[in-house]
Amino acid sequence: MLAAYPEGRKRSAVVPMLIYAQDETGAVTPELIAEVAKRCEVEPLQVDEVVGYYSMLHRKPLGKYHVQVCTNISCLLVGGEELYEHAKKKLGIGNKQVTADGQFSLEEVECMGACSWAPAVEINYDFHHYVTPERLDQLIDALRKAN
Amino acid sequence: MAETVKLTINGKQIEAEKGTLLIEVARQNGIEIPAFCYYQNLSLQAACRMCLVEVEKTPKLQVGCTLPVAEGMVVHTDSEVVRQSRKGMVELLLTNHPLDCPVCDKGGECELQDMTFRYGLGESRFVERKQHVDEEQWSPVVYFDRPRCIMCYRCVRVCNEGLDVTALGVGNRGVVSQILPNFHDHLECDECGACIDICPVGALTSGAYRYKTRPWEMHHVGTICTHCADGCRTTLGVRNEKIIRGNNRDSSGINGEFLCVKGRYAFDFTEHPERLQSPLMRAGGRLEPVSWSQALEAVAKKFIEVKQGSGHFGVIGSCHTTNEENFYLQKFARQVLGTKNVDHHRSGDLATLFDALTDRGKVLATVEDLANAKAVLVVASDLAQQHPMLANQIRASRRLRGARVYTVTPGPVREDKNAVASVRVQKGGELAGIESLRDKLKAESDLTIVFGDAIQGESLRKLIAFGDSLGLAVKYICLVDYSNSRGAFDMGLIPRDGGLSREQMLARDLDVLWVVGANPLKEVRGESKAGFLVVQDLFLTETAQRADIVLPAASAYEKTGTVTNVCGEVQKLKAAINVMGPKADLEIMGLIAREMGPAAVRTLGMWLPDKVFEEIRKTVHGYDVPMPVVATGGAAPTMPLNGRVAALPGSISSAGDTLFTSGTLGRYSKVLNSVMESPGALYEEKGRHS
Ligand code: SF4
Ligand code: SF4
Numbered sequence: 128m129l130a131a132y133p134e135g136r137k138r139s140a141v142v143p144m145l146i147y148a149q150d151e152t153g154a155v156t157p158e159l160i161a162e163v164a165k166r167c168e169v170e171p172l173q174v175d176e177v178v179g180y181y182s183m184l185h186r187k188p189l190g191k192y193h194v195q196v197c198t199n200i201s202c203l204l205v206g207g208e209e210l211y212e213h214a215k216k217k218l219g220i221g222n223k224q225v226t227a228d229g230q231f232s233l234e235e236v237e238c239m240g241a242c243s244w245a246p247a248v249e250i251n252y253d254f255h256h257y258v259t260p261e262r263l264d265q266l267i268d269a270l271r272k273a274n
Numbered sequence: 275m276a277e278t279v280k281l282t283i284n285g286k287q288i289e290a291e292k293g294t295l296l297i298e299v300a301r302q303n304g305i306e307i308p309a310f311c312y313y314q315n316l317s318l319q320a321a322c323r324m325c326l327v328e329v330e331k332t333p334k335l336q337v338g339c340t341l342p343v344a345e346g347m348v349v350h351t352d353s354e355v356v357r358q359s360r361k362g363m364v365e366l367l368l369t370n371h372p373l374d375c376p377v378c379d380k381g382g383e384c385e386l387q388d389m390t391f392r393y394g395l396g397e398s399r400f401v402e403r404k405q406h407v408d409e410e411q412w413s414p415v416v417y418f419d420r421p422r423c424i425m426c427y428r429c430v431r432v433c434n435e436g437l438d439v440t441a442l443g444v445g446n447r448g449v450v451s452q453i454l455p456n457f458h459d460h461l462e463c464d465e466c467g468a469c470i471d472i473c474p475v476g477a478l479t480s481g482a483y484r485y486k487t488r489p490w491e492m493h494h495v496g497t498i499c500t501h502c503a504d505g506c507r508t509t510l511g512v513r514n515e516k517i518i519r520g521n522n523r524d525s526s527g528i529n530g531e532f533l534c535v536k537g538r539y540a541f542d543f544t545e546h547p548e549r550l551q552s553p554l555m556r557a558g559g560r561l562e563p564v565s566w567s568q569a570l571e572a573v574a575k576k577f578i579e580v581k582q583g584s585g586h587f588g589v590i591g592s593c594h595t596t597n598e599e600n601f602y603l604q605k606f607a608r609q610v611l612g613t614k615n616v617d618h619h620r621s622g623d624l625a626t627l628f629d630a631l632t633d634r635g636k637v638l639a640t641v642e643d644l645a646n647a648k649a650v651l652v653v654a655s656d657l658a659q660q661h662p663m664l665a666n667q668i669r670a671s672r673r674l675r676g677a678r679v680y681t682v683t684p685g686p687v688r689e690d691k692n693a694v695a696s697v698r699v700q701k702g703g704e705l706a707g708i709e710s711l712r713d714k715l716k717a718e719s720d721l722t723i724v725f726g727d728a729i730q731g732e733s734l735r736k737l738i739a740f741g742d743s744l745g746l747a748v749k750y751i752c753l754v755d756y757s758n759s760r761g762a763f764d765m766g767l768i769p770r771d772g773g774l775s776r777e778q779m780l781a782r783d784l785d786v787l788w789v790v791g792a793n794p795l796k797e798v799r800g801e802s803k804a805g806f807l808v809v810q811d812l813f814l815t816e817t818a819q820r821a822d823i824v825l826p827a828a829s830a831y832e833k834t835g836t837v838t839n840v841c842g843e844v845q846k847l848k849a850a851i852n853v854m855g856p857k858a859d860l861e862i863m864g865l866i867a868r869e870m871g872p873a874a875v876r877t878l879g880m881w882l883p884d885k886v887f888e889e890i891r892k893t894v895h896g897y898d899v900p901m902p903v904v905a906t907g908g909a910a911p912t913m914p915l916n917g918r919v920a921a922l923p924g925s926i927s928s929a930g931d932t933l934f935t936s937g938t939l940g941r942y943s944k945v946l947n948s949v950m951e952s953p954g955a956l957y958e959e960k961g962r963h964s
C-alpha cells in the first residue's frame with residue numbers, strides 16, 4: 128500500500144491502512160496503532176489522533192452489521208431523528224452499542240454526504256436512501272434472516 | 275530583492291515582498307492583527323480565527339495568518355465588521371473558559387487576558403454551565419489544565435516541529451477535542467517545557483513554577499545558562515532571593531526562545547539543602563566549619579610556606595567558572611605560586627584545532643553561522659542530548675531554510691530522522707565514515723562540521739585536511755562540555771610550557787593541590803595523594819570530602835563575569851540572587867592573595883570582574899571583543915586563530931552528560947533527577963522517542 132504514495136509521504140497511508148486493518152481485526156487496538164505507526168513512520172500518538180478524529184474508526188469491536196443513522200441537518204428535517212429513535216427500539220441498543228448476539232451495532236452519525244437522498248442510513252459500506260422506519264425494519268430483518 | 279507588491283492596509287500604502295503573509299506584513303508596518311494560533315517559524319494552523327480581516331472585493335472575512343499579500347490588495351484590520359468578529363471569537367473562546375485568572379499562573383501575562391481586554395466584548399451571552407475537568411499531571415514538570423486550553427495547537431507544533439519529539443497530539447474532534455500526551459496519561463519526552471512556554475494561556479503549566487508567585491512579583495535577570503557549553507540566554511524570574519522561573523520569552527540571545535530542561539529548570543541546585551554555607555577545615559580528621567578569615571589565613575599560610583620551601587603546586591580549574599576567574603586563577607598559579615601545573619577537565623581538542631586552523635580567519639562557526647549553514651555534518655556526538663541548543667538550531671535550519679544534515683555517529687541520534695545520510699561507525703572509524711560521504715558533501719555549497727571528543731589530535735588534523743579537500747567553505751565547531759569549558763582553555767587553564775596535566779597532577783605527591791570548581795577525584799579511590807588539598811566548590815563533592823580546606827563558592831547565577839560558549843562567543847553573566855555564606859571564586863582568590871600580602875595583590879590586580887575582563891581583552895589572544903556587544907547582553911565572537919598552539923599533555927574526553935545530567939550541578943538539581951527520563955543515555959533508540 129505504501130508504494131501508492133509519493134516518496135516521503137508514508138503518513139498519508141495512515142487512514143486507509145487503519146480502515147483495511149479494522150475490517151480485518153474488527154477494531155483499532157493499541158497494538159494495531161503501534162504497527163501502523165511503525166509502517167507509516169510516525170509516532171503512535173499521531174495515529175491515535177487520527178483514530179480519535181474519524182468516526183469510522185472504532186476502538187471497540189462493532190456488530191457484524193454496523194447501522195449508521197444520520198441525524199444531521201438535512202436528514203433531521205425529513206425524519207432522521209425519528210429514524211434513529213426507531214432503530215434504537217428495533218435493535219434494543221443505544222448509540223455505539225452492540226446487540227448481545229454481536230450481529231448489530233448502532234451509531235448516530237453526522238452528515239455522510241447523502242443529503243440529496245435524505246434521510247440516509249449506512250450499513251457497513253452500503254448506503255440506503257430515503258429510508259423510512261418500515262424500510263429500516265425490512266433491511267434489518269433481511270440481514271437477520273441472512274444469518 | 276525578491277518581487278514586491280503594493281497593497282493598502284488601513285489606508286496606509288505598503289510595499290511588501292510578494293507572497294509574505296499578511297499578518298507579517300502588518301506587523302512589520304506596526305499594525306497589529308491579533309492572533310492566537312499563528313506563531314512565527316511554526317507551520318500555519320488557521321485554527322483560532324482571531325486574525326480575520328476585511329479584504330476589499332472578497333465577500334467574506336479573510337484569515338490574515340495564511341493570506342499571502344498580493345498586488346493591489348486593500349485590507350482593513352480595524353473596521354466595524356472585523357471588530358465584531360473579534361468580539362465573537364473571544365466570546366466563543368471564553369464560553370467554557372474557567373476564568374480563574376486570579377489563581378492561574380498565566381494571569382498577568384496571558385494572551386487571552388490581553389485579547390479579551392483589547393478586543394473582547396466585555397460580557398458574555400452564554401449562560402450554560404461550564405464543563406469542568408480536573409487538571410492532569412503529565413510529568414514532574416508538565417501539568418495540563420484542560421478547560422483553560424483554547425486549542426491553538428502551538429504546543430503540539432512546537433514539540434513536533436521545533437523539538438522533533440512529537441510528544442503532544444490532538445485527541446477527538448470538535449468540542450471534545452483535547453491535547454494529549456504521548457503515553458495516554460503521561461509524557462515521555464525531552465521535558466523541555468517549550469510547550470508550557472509557548473502556551474498563550476495557562477493550560478500547560480510548569481511543575482517547578484506553578485502557584486509559586488504572580489508574574490509581576492518577580493524581577494527578571496537575563497543571564498547565561500550554567501549547564502552545557504551552548505550558552506543559552508535565560509531570563510531568571512527572581513523573588514525574595516530565590517530563582518523561581520527560567521525562560522527566554524523575549525528571544526534575546528543566540529538561542530531565541532529555546533531552552534532545554536536544564537536551562538529552564540535546573541537552577542534549583544542553588545537552593546539545595548546540601549549547599550555549602552561556610553568554609554570547612556580539617557581538624558582531628560574531620561571537616562569542621564570555620565570562619566572565612568580562619569580559612570583564608572590557613573590557605574595563605576600554606577601557600578607561602580610551600581612556595582618558600584620550593585614545594586610543588588598543582589592547580590585544577592573549572593569548566594563553569596567565569597573567564598575572569600579562570601584568568602585570575604592561572605595568573606595566580608603562574609605568577610604568584612610560580613607553577614606551570616595548571617589544567618582543567620578538557621573535553622575537546624581546542625589546542626589542535628586552533629593550531630591546525632591558525633590564521634585562517636572566520637572558519638570557526640558561531641551559532642548564527644550554524645543557523646545559516648546550508649549543510650551540517652555532525653560527527654561523534656548525540657547532539658540532541660549533549661548540545662540541545664545546537665541541535666535545535668540545526669533542526670530550525672533544516673525546517674525553515676532547507677539545510678541538509680549528515681550524521682556520523684556510533685549509534686542512533688535524533689538528527690538521523692531528517693538527515694540526508696547517516697553513517698554508523700565504531701569508535702575510531704569516524705574518519706572512514708566521513709570519507710564515505712565525500713561525494714555527497716562535495717556537492718554542497720558550504721559545510722559546517724560539528725565534532726565530538728572522538729576527533730582529536732591526528733584525527734582532527736585529518737578531518738581538517740578532509741574539509742580542505744572538499745573545495746568548499748568549511749567551518750568547524752569543536753564540542754566541549756560545560757558553560758565555560760571553552761573559556762577555561764582560552765584563559766590558559768592548560769598545562770602549557772611543560773606543566774603537568776590534570777592526570778599527572780593527581781598521580782604525583784604534590785605539596786599543594788588547589789581545585790577550583792571541579793571534581794577530579796570523583797573516580798579516584800582512597801586518600802588524595804596531595805599533601806594539602808584546597809577545594810572551592812558549591813557542594814561537598816568527592817574531591818571536597820578529601821580536602822584539608824573547603825571554601826564555599828557562589829554559582830554562575832550568583833555572580834557577574836563573562837563566559838565563552840562552545841562556538842567561542844563571549845557573553846555576560848548577571849547575578850540573579852545574592853548568597854550569604856558562599857563567595858564568588860574570584861573574590862575567594864582575591865582574598866587569598868590579600869592574605870598572602872601586598873606583593874601578591876600587586877601582581878594579580880584587583881579581583882573585580884570588570885577590571886579583570888579589561889586585562890583579558892588586552893592580553894588574551896582573540897578576546898579583544900567589542901565591549902558594547904558584551905555589556906548589552908550580546909554574544910561577541912572571539913578570534914582565537916592567531917599563532918601556533920603547542921600540543922598539550924594529558925587526555926581529552928567528554929564527561930558524556932545526557933540531556934538530563936550535568937556533572938556535579940545535575941546531581942544537586944531535584945528537577946533533573948525527578949523526571950522519569952533521567953539520567954538517560956546517549957545513542958539510544960529510545961532517546962529519540964520514535
Ligand atoms: S516538555 Fe518539550 S518535549 Fe515534552 S511535550 Fe513539552 S515541548 Fe514536547
Ligand atoms: S495547551 Fe496551550 S498551547 Fe496547547 S493548544 Fe491548548 S492553549 Fe494552545
Ligand code: SF4
Nearest residue numbers: 499501502506534537
Ligand atoms: S542547551 Fe545547554 S546552554 Fe542551553 S539551556 Fe540547555 S544546558 Fe543550558
Ligand code: FES
Nearest residue numbers: 197202238239241
Ligand atoms: S445530513 Fe444526513 S447525509 Fe447529509
Ligand code: FES
Nearest residue numbers: 309320322323339
Ligand atoms: S491566527 Fe489566524 S487563525 Fe489563528
